[in-house]
Amino acid sequence: MRVLVVEDEPKMARLLRRGLEESGFVVDATDRGEDAVWMAASSTYDAILLDVMLPGIDGFETCRRLRDAEVWSPVLMLTARGEVEDRVSGLDGGADDYLVKPFAFPELTARVRAVARRGSPERHTEIAVGDLRMDVASRRVWRGETEISLSSTEFCLLEAFMRRPGQVLSRLDLLEAGWNMDYDNKSNVIAVYVGYLRNKIDRPFGREDLETVRRVGYRLRAD
Numbered sequence: 001m002r003v004l005v006v007e008d009e010p011k012m013a014r015l016l017r018r019g020l021e022e023s024g025f026v027v028d029a030t031d032r033g034e035d036a037v038w039m040a041a042s043s044t045y046d047a048i049l050l051d052v053m054l055p056g057i058d059g060f061e062t063c064r065r066l067r068d069a070e071v072w073s074p075v076l077m078l079t080a081r082g083e084v085e086d087r088v089s090g091l092d093g094g095a096d097d098y099l100v101k102p103f104a105f106p107e108l109t110a111r112v113r114a115v116a117r118r119g120s121p122e123r124h125t126e127i128a129v130g131d132l133r134m135d136v137a138s139r140r141v142w143r144g145e146t147e148i149s150l151s152s153t154e155f156c157l158l159e160a161f162m163r164r165p166g167q168v169l170s171r172l173d174l175l176e177a178g179w180n181m182d183y184d185n186k187s188n189v190i191a192v193y194v195g196y197l198r199n200k201i202d203r204p205f206g207r208e209d210l211e212t213v214r215r216v217g218y219r220l221r222a223d
């Protein structure tokens with residue numbers, strides 16, 4: 001099996017290469033995400049090990065660019081301890097699994113084999129509700145043919161709505177979708193952000209798809 005290691009820390013990169021080679025993998029390595037994108041586009045890897053913190057584009061952006069370039073090799077993200085939100089963000093970006101540093105080698109090789117076994121099915125990261133379309137991997141949104149630019153919080157909220165079209169989402173559902181646990185849920189931040197979203201996905205198009213359900217929450221019309 002052929003593996004691409006993307007890691008900028010020389011010691012960790014050497015360790016990964018040696019350990020994987022000893023386990024029978026063929027290993028290519030680079031310390032930059034930009035290089036990983038062209039390497040993976042011009043060669044076929046059974047798995048890509050991708051460090052999160054890299055010089056230049058980071059691991060998440062690298063993963064998105066890989067998927068944009070239609071590279072569907074399984075991606076295993078390597079994150080530092082405690083980067084919980086990073087893990088979620090990595091998986092949203094089209095990664096298949098993550099491993100927290102420091103890790104034991106048997107676990108690493110087992111995970112690499114597991115993601116490699118799943119193969120490289122083409123991902124369907126696109127969600128559509130009516131003429132709203134979202135590509136979760138590249139984090140892009142369109143109404144019809146018009147691309148809409150959203151902040152990352154707006155994107156998270158819209159994704160929550162688009163994954164459950166026609167259903168009412170409570171303020172708590174939306175807080176969980178867009179904010180970390182420290183956020184004070186008594187504030188009117190949801191109303192403010194729903195307003196921002198309407199100004200981007202509805203008003204410019206003469207639509208009112210994002211509805212308020214009084215005293216309950218909000219709903220994205222499914223039709």
Ligand code: CA
Pocket residue numbers: 007008009051052053054
């Ligand atoms: Ca690093």
